[in-house]
Amino acid sequence: MQKRLILDSRLIDITIDRLCQQLIENHQHFSDTVLIGLQPRGIFFSRLIRQRINKLISVELPLGYLDTTFYRDDFRRRDVPKKANETRINFIIEDKNVILIDDVLFTGRSVRAALDAMLAFGRPSRVELLVLVNRKYSRDLPIEPDYVGRNVNTIDSQIVRVEWKEQGDKENSILLLNTNMKR
Amino acid sequence: MSQLSVRHLLGIKELTIDDIELIFETASNFKEIINRPIKKVPSLRDITIANVFFESSTRTRLSFELAEKRLSADVINFSSSTSSVKKGETLLDTVNNILAMKVDMVVIRHSSPGAPHFLARHIKANIVNAGDGTHEHPTQALLDTFSMRLHFGSLKGLKVAIIGDIMHSRVAISNIFALQKLGAEVMVCGPNTLIPIHISELGVKVELEVRKALEWCDVANILRIQLERQQIKYFPSLREYALYYGVNKQLLDSIKKEILIMHPGPINRGVEISSDVADSDHSIILEQVENGVAIRMAVLYLLADSPLAN
Known part of the structure; x- marks a missing residue:
């Protein structure tokens, strides 16, 4: 399998910094803002975003984890079932500005499921989407991110893999893998 | 492991330790969901489940029905006291008639040990044993x-x-x-x-x-x-x-x-x-009783989650 490095840990760090500056620009004091990381792989990235915002402006943002497994539209249609993960949102999102955070945006179906799943915790006043990697030209649904770490042009058989040190990988990095797989 | 090793839940005897662990893990997720203000997920929205109870039950039937509704499944209930079983219809005929109405899963309680196993051999739907005589629950x-x-x-x-x-x-x-x-x-x-x-x-x-x-x-x-x-x-x-x-x-x-x-x-x-x-x-x-709803949601969800082709 062919591998190509898209971002190494130093560049990811710079990217996180830039994304946080953009968030600060748009949300200023974050008085009504909450962060929600999408399970399973968006949660590492969401923790880093929260830490960095705290470092930059000393604001502790509420952070929750949202699992979309039970809201997906491919139930019984996928070859291998998906395993559910923990949802932990200890706050109400009613009238809040929610920033949904995921590592890779591909078809947009996870985000659709997340929008659905989120409603169980209230009606947010506004929802924004922040992703580390945006795979362009691969969307099944009309969903676009508000904040993008890196845009990449990919074809369906390629896989974008984000590795996190916190998850047991060697270091933070984003890789592009070529496979023979069909979507 | 994200899939059960069985197509039906007939008894604990047939389950592996991995199966039990997977059911527990999924049930913990559902327990969190049923403690939310909005207690429902749309997972089983295109599935119809028949609760076929040939023996009386309050807790188990309500618990199953609630679990099914929390998963957004369509539910039909059947109890032998008010049905054609009284007129002499056999178990297989009764269930086949229910299945002809396009039912995907059957939750069955019966006073004869092995009744769910018998059904599992003869019909296509997923079977969940809700108690068979003095055998398993x-x-x-x-x-x-x-x-x-x-x-x-x-x-x-x-x-x-x-x-x-x-x-x-x-x-x-x-x-x-x-x-x-x-x-x-x-x-x-x-x-x-x-x-x-x-x-x-x-x-x-x-x-x-x-x-x-x-x-x-x-x-x-x-x-x-x-x-x-x-x-x-x-x-x-x-x-x-x-x-x-x-x-x-x-x-x-x-x-x-x-x-x-x-x-x-x-x-x-x-x-x-x-x-x-x-x-x-x-x-x-x-x-x-509370955990019962979460466990039944997990069992129904995991049994339903096999590709449509099967």
Whole structure:
């Protein structure tokens, strides 16, 4: 399998910094803002975003984890079932500005499921989407991110893999893998 | 592992440890969901489930129905007392007729052991055993062990005494299988006449005195005397049973340790368990009921989650 490095840990760090500056620009004091990381792989990235915002402006943002497994539209249609993960949102999102955070945006179906799943915790006043990697030209649904770490042009058989040190990988990095797989 | 090794839930005996772990993990997620203000997920929105109860039930039927509705499935209910079974229709015909209405899953309770297994061999839908005679009651055992696990963290080395009518209890059999798979030690206790002769071959301890069983165990799972299944008299009177085998506060207080009290319901207060024990802080009877909905959601969800082609 062919591998190509898209971002190494130093560049990811710079990217996180830039994304946080953009968030600060748009949300200023974050008085009504909450962060929600999408399970399973968006949660590492969401923790880093929260830490960095705290470092930059000393604001502790509420952070929750949202699992979309039970809201997906491919139930019984996928070859291998998906395993559910923990949802932990200890706050109400009613009238809040929610920033949904995921590592890779591909078809947009996870985000659709997340929008659905989120409603169980209230009606947010506004929802924004922040992703580390945006795979362009691969969307099944009309969903676009508000904040993008890196845009990449990919074809369906390629896989974008984000590795996190916190998850047991060697270091933070984003890789592009070529496979023979069909979507 | 994200998939069960079975297509039907017929009994605990057929499940692997991985299956049980997967059901527990999924159930914890559902437990979080049913404690939200909005308790529903859309997962099973294109699935129809028939609850076919040939035997009376309150808790199990309500629990299944609630689990199905929380998963957004379409539900039809059937009970034998108000149906054509009374007119002489066979089990297979009844269920085939229900399936002709395009039903994907069947939850069945029947007084004959093996009825769900028979259906599983003859029809295409996923079958969930909600109790078959004196054989198995898998979802009850899953929710019992799940509740113990939430309480103790692990079941390894845990000592569990099952006290009461072991002979007629499907809960006892399923619990023994589940507890042993999860590494717990099991003891059964009851009057000699209500303990099956060869039960020790399952690897359980047998004890005839309630006090000794309680002194030994960490958890006491107390079962109801199933008078409806007893064709002959197994003990002189209910009063005498309560006197010798009833668990009451006085008895528990005289034992110098904390014992977790469980009961699958329905409770006969003052017979196998006294009110002050059933309502005490050590009793998790109502927690069991709550966990029952989460466990049944997990079972239905996981069984339904196989590709449509099957």
